[in-house]
Amino acid sequence: MCATCGCGEDTGTRVTVPHEHEHEHEHEHEHDHTHEHPHETITLEQKVLAKNDLTAERNREWLASREVLALNVMSSPGSGKTTLLERTITDIGGERRVSVVEGDQETLLDANRIKATGCAVVQVNTGAGCHLDAEMMRDALAALDPVPNSLLFIENVGNLVCPALFDLGENGRVVVISVTEGTDKPLKYPHMFAAANLVIVNKADLLPYVDFDVDLFAKYARSVNPGLEMITLSATTGQGIQRWYEWISTR
Numbered sequence: 001m002c003a004t005c006g007c008g009e010d011t012g013t014r015v016t017v018p019h020e021h022e023h024e025h026e027h028e029h030e031h032d033h034t035h036e037h038p039h040e041t042i043t044l045e046q047k048v049l050a051k052n053d054l055t056a057e058r059n060r061e062w063l064a065s066r067e068v069l070a071l072n073v074m075s076s077p078g079s080g081k082t083t084l085l086e087r088t089i090t091d092i093g094g095e096r097r098v099s100v101v102e103g104d105q106e107t108l109l110d111a112n113r114i115k116a117t118g119c120a121v122v123q124v125n126t127g128a129g130c131h132l133d134a135e136m137m138r139d140a141l142a143a144l145d146p147v148p149n150s151l152l153f154i155e156n157v158g159n160l161v162c163p164a165l166f167d168l169g170e171n172g173r174v175v176v177i178s179v180t181e182g183t184d185k186p187l188k189y190p191h192m193f194a195a196a197n198l199v200i201v202n203k204a205d206l207l208p209y210v211d212f213d214v215d216l217f218a219k220y221a222r223s224v225n226p227g228l229e230m231i232t233l234s235a236t237t238g239q240g241i242q243r244w245y246e247w248i249s250t251r
């Protein structure tokens, strides 16, 4: 259960037993239930989000005043966020100053990996929390103090749910999905994909070994976010990664 955002509280959640039959057919048989098929929704305390949005707006102004481009990178645990950032910093860090805010419940492991690339980094540990919020971002910005005209990556806590709901004041949202996670993720976690500006399909080197369907995935993702851009790449082999760098340079 999430202690920070209230997403574990039972407000707005429903338990639904799926039908045994598909709904392609006309229903000629009698039903003693209605045919509303509620989707599970997350209802957050409006006050929590309103307060967060206010702080996020201040963060955005602060970033704009320094002309810092901040990209919020979100994914499930292990999709390859840190690996992608390590490679990105190594490849383009010479052209443009880069710094990183790392979010994890515990440990400095990711911050140490980023630090090893020579990049400025701060780690935010959220303890019981499952996402970064705008106050954490504000504190991280104060500690990191990114230089003007630089690029700032925020690696959010590995979670496809709550990070989607908390504006940090970033300029862009990048969702990373790896090909081992399954084609259906946009349908199961629509909020995350609806909130994204770009989806990176990572671990493309593993495509020959898994049943991930890139085209179907794109179709699902665009069903919740029609204008969504998508780049398929491998953070370890580097295949397809140039398009990611081009995307950053157009922001």
Ligand SMILES: Nc1nc2c(ncn2[C@@H]2O[C@H](COP(=O)(O)OP(=O)(O)OP(=O)(O)O)[C@@H](O)[C@H]2O)c(=O)[nH]1
Pocket (backbone or CB within 6 Å): 075, 076, 077, 078, 079, 080, 081, 082, 083, 084, 104, 110, 157, 158, 202, 203, 204, 205, 206, 233, 234, 235, 236, 237
């Ligand atoms: N084959 C393959 N493995 C990858 C790729 N990118 C990352 N990995 C591996 O996936 C594992 C997780 O990568 P991380 O970069 O730590 O993932 P993360 O999203 O930062 O994980 P959390 O911070 O824990 O949420 C590691 O073993 C990586 O080596 C890729 O493109 N191809």
Ligand SMILES: [Zn+2]
Pocket (backbone or CB within 6 Å): 001, 002, 005, 007, 008, 130, 161, 162
């Ligand atoms: Zn949560």
Ligand SMILES: [Zn+2]
Pocket (backbone or CB within 6 Å): 019, 027, 031
């Ligand atoms: Zn029915």
Ligand SMILES: [Zn+2]
Pocket (backbone or CB within 6 Å): 081, 082, 083, 110, 155
């Ligand atoms: Zn990581």
Ligand SMILES: [Zn+2]
Pocket (backbone or CB within 6 Å): 002, 003, 004, 005, 006, 007, 129, 130, 131, 162
């Ligand atoms: Zn949360």
